[in-house]
Amino acid sequence: MPAYARLAEELRRGVAQGEYRPGARVAAEHELARRHGLSRVTVRRATELLIGEGLLERRAGKGLYVREAESELTRVVKLIVGNLAWEPSVRVARGAQEVARGMGVEVQVYDAHGSQEQIVKTLLGLPRNGACGAILMALHTAVFNEAVVRVQAQGFPLVVVDHHPGEFAVPAAVADNDTGGALVGRYLMGLGHRRLAFVGDCGASTVRARLEGFRDALAEGGVVLPRARVVDITPEDPLANWDARVRLGVEGLLRGEARPTAVFCSCDAVARACYRVCAALGLRIPQEVSVVGFDDDPLAEWLSPPLTTVRQPFAEMGRAAMRLLAAQLAGGPAQAQTVTVPVEWVERGSAAAPAVG
Secondary structure, eight states, rough: OOOOHHHHHHHHHHHHTTTOOOOOOEEHHHHHHHHHHOHHHHHHHHHHHHHHHTTEEEEEETTTEEGGGGGGOOEEEEEESSOTSSSSHHHHHHHHHHHTTTTTTTEEEEEEEHHHHHHHHHHHHHHGSSOSEEEEOOSSSSHHHHHHHHHTTOOOOOEEEETTTSSOOOOOEEEEEHHHHHHHHHHHHHHTTSEEEEEOOOOOEEEEEHHHHHHHHHHTTTTOGGGGGEOOOOOTTSSSHHHHHHHHHHHHHHHSTTOSEEEEESSSHHHHHHHHHHHTTOOOOTTOOEESSSSSOGGGGGSOOOOOEEOOOOOHHHHHHHHHHHHTTOOOOOOOEEEEOOOOOEEOOOOOOOOOO
């Protein structure tokens, strides 16, 4: 156990056993450093942890005191999202808040308004902003991943949502992307499709898992997915507008006589762009091209025709993330446990048997 964690546990024990009563002065940080033979930085990490838990409070010029019951503040957990305009972020937040209410924890949602720079800045500041833990919506970029590792190394409790364990070890809640991709492959083959394609941001490990599940299901049916029909539209900035990249990728697939009869899109946003390209090229969905998405965002059922897709249970992912975080806040180790939440097939009207000829 790190030195700061040992000190924090010793102070917790002292409060629990009555050595320090509510309202009693514990010590100044320099006194704790001298008494325990620790650096001021180590002591500050321990006391910030206990302040975040609501156990201690710092009084200017006086030192650290045990927080009195009548003045206790609700513990705060930060939920950092790239953009609340993305409906899944709202669902994750609601799921996390549902669990947090029963724990006396307040979930504060930070909306970065599409700025990766702001997400990273806020993430790196977590150990100093008074929160006792955090839930993060994954960005799947090297900059984001590095920031998560740095904060985790400081012992700050956190959980990442939509994070595949293959990237790096961190507590995470994620949908069963591999199974979701396999569901798409089996369904389209069941309709008779053999000339298929995939369009998506393959820079994200979760999307790669969807693609692998899709490939595996096709292989089981004796169908090969050629590399030329896997279109990677990974943008430099995942929060930027990447409609143009999607349009160019889909146009490249659908122009010409050898176009695929069905396209699996890595998310519903890509599927919507695919709809627009089909309309521009005069291709009817699903008569000439079948389209399947992933996510089941609110607009999916309002497309024409309504989109067949795989539903990610974002609210349940938020609930799972909050439970993982709660285990850390209760003093458990930050094990790199991953909770994988089942997905659900949603059949609508965007896929049909391929046209003859």
